Amino acid sequence: MNIPLVDLDRVQDSIENARGMPNRYYTDLDAYAEERDALFADQWACAAFASDVPEPGCVYPVQLAGMPLLVVRDKQDTIRVFHNVCSHRGVKLAEQPEKLAGMLCCPYHSWTYDLTGKLIATPHVGGVGQHKVEGLACEEHGLKEIRSTIWMGLIFVDLTGKAGEFEDRLAALYARWDEFFPSRQYDMLEADPESGSWELELNCNWKLAVENYCEAYHLPWIHPALNTYSKLEDHYNIVDESFSGQGSHAYRLSDFEGYKLPTLPGWPESRQQNAEYISLYPNVLLGLQADHAFAMILLPQGPEKTIERLRLYYMPGVVGQSETATARQSVLDAWQEVFTEDVGVVEAMQRGRHSPGFDGGKFSPVMDPPTHAFHKWVAKKLQQHHEDAR
Numbered sequence: 001m002n003i004p005l006v007d008l009d010r011v012q013d014s015i016e017n018a019r020g021m022p023n024r025y026y027t028d029l030d031a032y033a034e035e036r037d038a039l040f041a042d043q044w045a046c047a048a049f050a051s052d053v054p055e056p057g058c059v060y061p062v063q064l065a066g067m068p069l070l071v072v073r074d075k076q077d078t079i080r081v082f083h084n085v086c087s088h089r090g091v092k093l094a095e096q097p098e099k100l101a102g103m104l105c106c107p108y109h110s111w112t113y114d115l116t117g118k119l120i121a122t123p124h125v126g127g128v129g130q131h132k133v134e135g136l137a138c139e140e141h142g143l144k145e146i147r148s149t150i151w152m153g154l155i156f157v158d159l160t161g162k163a164g165e166f167e168d169r170l171a172a173l174y175a176r177w178d179e180f181f182p183s184r185q186y187d188m189l190e191a192d193p194e195s196g197s198w199e200l201e202l203n204c205n206w207k208l209a210v211e212n213y214c215e216a217y218h219l220p221w222i223h224p225a226l227n228t229y230s231k232l233e234d235h236y237n238i239v240d241e242s243f244s245g246q247g248s249h250a251y252r253l254s255d256f257e258g259y260k261l262p263t264l265p266g267w268p269e270s271r272q273q274n275a276e277y278i279s280l281y282p283n284v285l286l287g288l289q290a291d292h293a294f295a296m297i298l299l300p301q302g303p304e305k306t307i308e309r310l311r312l313y314y315m316p317g318v319v320g321q322s323e324t325a326t327a328r329q330s331v332l333d334a335w336q337e338v339f340t341e342d343v344g345v346v347e348a349m350q351r352g353r354h355s356p357g358f359d360g361g362k363f364s365p366v367m368d369p370p371t372h373a374f375h376k377w378v379a380k381k382l383q384q385h386h387e388d389a390r
């Protein structure tokens with residue numbers, strides 16, 4: 001394969017000299033496959049929300065960078081993630097989210113798996129009326145389970161088992177956010193799947209959604225309403241090894257006809273108007289405010305298509321209460337407006353990526369460090385992957 005490593009070196013140069021990721025990583029199927037292996041299989045990547053499988057028996061199929069996965073909540077209430085494929089002839093097992101009354105049955109020849117992935121039944125496999133056959137040990141042909149973990153209601157997967165400890169992955173983020181949320185009780189935040197969910201499909205590469213989220217630079221032109229109170233000058237850059245983004249000093253705590261959403265414990269009084277927006281590489285966008293949080297999962301569906309899935313989170317006692325419904329709706333409306341305003345530019349960046357006149361782009365050394373940090377991470381991981389493959 002012709003791998004232009006020199007381009008990836010250039011991405012990692014100082015921001016004054018660097019260029020952004022080359023166009024092929026936004027348009028080309030081979031490059032997309034490289035990213036799938038280097039960025040989505042070798043790292044902790046996010047597949048779904050735990051609230052996608054609310055009860056035992058629920059299954060939720062997800063396509064992550066071309067890979068069909070299946071999230072299952074088994075009868076013991078354990079969430080597991082499997083490759084969504086039958087061990088017999090490779091039929092994709094589940095196509096729709098549903099709550100199963102019993103087991104998972106393949107639509108082709110009815111091989112049947114329990115919700116822990118064990119192969120339980122293989123009808124007529126040894127001839128009519130013979131449901132066992134020599135040479136087929138059911139215990140060796142269950143569903144392939146993927147290492148997974150849950151944090152803040154997000155299900156992360158480690159497809160190749162090479163991703164290391166998840167706690168290590170979060171260490172720098174925890175350290176950063178200790179000043180807002182010192183107890184680190186992210187799991188206490190409750191997702192609002194009923195009225196705090198939103199999905200949209202973007203005609204762009206997944207990286208463009210990350211890049212756009214990382215920066216505040218576009219605020220005056222793309223988010224004029226937001227810019228009236230949370231202005232460009234109220235923002236600052238956030239750059240780390242494995243995440244980047246921006247913060248605001250002008251977040252307005254939500255106030256709805258006198259009702260105030262409860263705030264996260266330990267959040268300092270003097271920092272109530274502080275909010276941070278971080279892209280946790282590769283595919284989660286996090287927003288942390290004193291009175292709510294959100295997570296956006298990016299699911300690449302090809303080099304030029306991405307599904308965004310948003311979920312809002314609140315302190316316990318808020319979700320599902322009728323007296324908080326107006327507040328929750330207002331929070332959702334506000335974020336829908338902002339994310340909708342971004343669609344036009346991320347899709348225009350995608351169209352621009354077909355231009356032979358674009359070399360990855362010239363960064364602003366002042367406004368673009370978070371985006372450059374993301375590009376450097378992508379380039380470094382791709383290079384490491386190429387080196388490991390040699």
Ligand code: FES
Pocket residue numbers: 086087088089090091106107108109110111
């Ligand atoms: S492909 Fe699933 S049972 Fe044959």
Ligand SMILES: [Fe+2]
Pocket residue numbers: 212213218222223338342
């Ligand atoms: Fe934006």
